[in-house]
Amino acid sequence: MHTVEKIGGTSMSRFDEVLNTLFIGQRRNSALYNRIFVVSAYGGMTNLLLEHKKSGEPGVYERFADAHSEDAWLETLEQVRTSMLAKNAELFTSDYERQAADRFITGRINDARDCMLNLQQLCSYGHFQLDGQLMKVREMLASLGEAHSAFNTVLALKKNGVNARLVDLTGWNQSEPKAFQDMIADSFAGIDFSRELVVATGYAHCSEGLMSTFDRGYSEITFAQIAASTGAGEAIIHKEYHLSSADPNQVGVDKVVTIGRTNYDVADQLSNLGMEAIHPKAARTLRRAGIQLRIKNAFEPDHGGTTISQNYCSEKPCVEIIAGRKDVFGLEVFDQEMLGDVGYDIEITRLLKQLKLYVVNKDSDANSITYYTSGSRKALTRAIRLIKERYPMAEVHLHNIAIVSAIGSDLKVKGILAKTVAALAKADISIQAIHQSIRQVEMQCIINEEDYDAAVVALHQALIEPENHGDVIVAA
Numbered sequence: 001m002h003t004v005e006k007i008g009g010t011s012m013s014r015f016d017e018v019l020n021t022l023f024i025g026q027r028r029n030s031a032l033y034n035r036i037f038v039v040s041a042y043g044g045m046t047n048l049l050l051e052h053k054k055s056g057e058p059g060v061y062e063r064f065a066d067a068h069s070e071d072a073w074l075e076t077l078e079q080v081r082t083s084m085l086a087k088n089a090e091l092f093t094s095d096y097e098r099q100a101a102d103r104f105i106t107g108r109i110n111d112a113r114d115c116m117l118n119l120q121q122l123c124s125y126g127h128f129q130l131d132g133q134l135m136k137v138r139e140m141l142a143s144l145g146e147a148h149s150a151f152n153t154v155l156a157l158k159k160n161g162v163n164a165r166l167v168d169l170t171g172w173n174q175s176e177p178k179a180f181q182d183m184i185a186d187s188f189a190g191i192d193f194s195r196e197l198v199v200a201t202g203y204a205h206c207s208e209g210l211m212s213t214f215d216r217g218y219s220e221i222t223f224a225q226i227a228a229s230t231g232a233g234e235a236i237i238h239k240e241y242h243l244s245s246a247d248p249n250q251v252g253v254d255k256v257v258t259i260g261r262t263n264y265d266v267a268d269q270l271s272n273l274g275m276e277a278i279h280p281k282a283a284r285t286l287r288r289a290g291i292q293l294r295i296k297n298a299f300e301p302d303h304g305g306t307t308i309s310q311n312y313c314s315e316k317p318c319v320e321i322i323a324g325r326k327d328v329f330g331l332e333v334f335d336q337e338m339l340g341d342v343g344y345d346i347e348i349t350r351l352l353k354q355l356k357l358y359v360v361n362k363d364s365d366a367n368s369i370t371y372y373t374s375g376s377r378k379a380l381t382r383a384i385r386l387i388k389e390r391y392p393m394a395e396v397h398l399h400n401i402a403i404v405s406a407i408g409s410d411l412k413v414k415g416i417l418a419k420t421v422a423a424l425a426k427a428d429i430s431i432q433a434i435h436q437s438i439r440q441v442e443m444q445c446i447i448n449e450e451d452y453d454a455a456v457v458a459l460h461q462a463l464i465e466p467e468n469h470g471d472v473i474v475a476a
């Protein structure tokens, strides 16, 4: 039976290593096959094509959509071209592959550029509106990143003697889009996985619109659907590190512990904080298809990694992960008219959704609500203006904050709140707000942005390190 394996952008950026560990390594002949790889764009490429995933800094798409900067998008698209060609030069030293790689991506970029210029021209006539076409432009731009990395991967594999095959799901020259499930099923029909190593683009063109339905992180959706549709034995996500008790880059590779087993509930909490163990909607597809999910370190192929299942719960209560995010704004709305009126909250939430501001969490008291949101500062400034227009008596304040969070499949650890507060106080970090829900899977502290790194280290030290878990918290 075959596996379906996803490689994220961060790992794809270290392609030479991935080639030696995952794709080929010690594998020979038949051991190379029965694997379908789904690849993301090289790290940073989608940020440049659309907008920065965390800071919201505009990329080609955002600049194109912004009516005030008519030509600024062209400059950013040329920046994408330069980065993509530089990546090709880094990957391919021989002329044949490099020219083929350059030709392919140059053709796609030129097509996208011409299409966007024509659209801009067309929409200069009042009968045609750009707004109605923007999502299509977003999809087209996104697909460039995954087409680039998948095409290059096949080229590199072929050069190394592997019988690799590209499954290009971007629908580039397709006359009409198909439904998502049909697009995937049709593209894989009739392929003998035991003879061909398939590399599929993490972006899939479809009538529903992958971006409008799932937005960023979409390659996991494609990955999960391919696994379900081809009846994979296991679905594997390869990451830069093992799924660990904290970000190894922040706390230190020597201090963090690998998570051996966890559940989809924990994965959802991580996803809410922007650390996507797995996209929640991709998890659902795998769960329904009864396919086991494993997260592995792309550079340690012999390690079992982390298995994620629906029913796992740690044997005794413990903190499994310290996570968080620092690109968060606390949008505080104070209005004495709010007292007893739930409609206030509903209306502001709707407004934030319209402005594509993601609400990570919120808290309230009698006459104020604070929304902890991520998104661009521009969208937040707009939100403040609209709230003030709608509620003239409201006082609105914006705080630069960070969220640091302790997560576990069973967090009913005795005295956890006291330990957390003591650890932060000892590190001289002031807590702005604190949340622990009754379900006890996650506890969040809101702190000042500049305290973020120190807070993660302090909580890891106080809540995880004393448990002496060894190398792995519950080996898979």
Ligand SMILES: Nc1ncnc2c1ncn2[C@@H]1O[C@H](COP(=O)(O)OP(=O)(O)O)[C@@H](O)[C@H]1O
Pocket: 007, 008, 009, 010, 011, 043, 238, 239, 240, 241, 242, 243, 244, 245, 246, 247, 248, 249, 275, 276, 321, 323
């Ligand atoms: N608990 C954690 N375990 C492992 N990596 C983490 C954790 N929290 C944050 N990270 C960070 O996630 C980053 C990207 O991970 P990865 O999933 O490989 O990226 P991509 O989305 O490109 O696939 C890593 O560089 C690491 O610093």
Ligand SMILES: N[C@@H](CC(=O)OP(=O)(O)O)C(=O)O
Pocket: 007, 008, 009, 010, 040, 041, 046, 047, 053, 145, 202, 215, 216, 217, 218, 219, 220
């Ligand atoms: N490249 C896309 C899709 C994706 O899922 O990427 P990654 O696997 O690197 O998170 C993005 O940045 O949204």
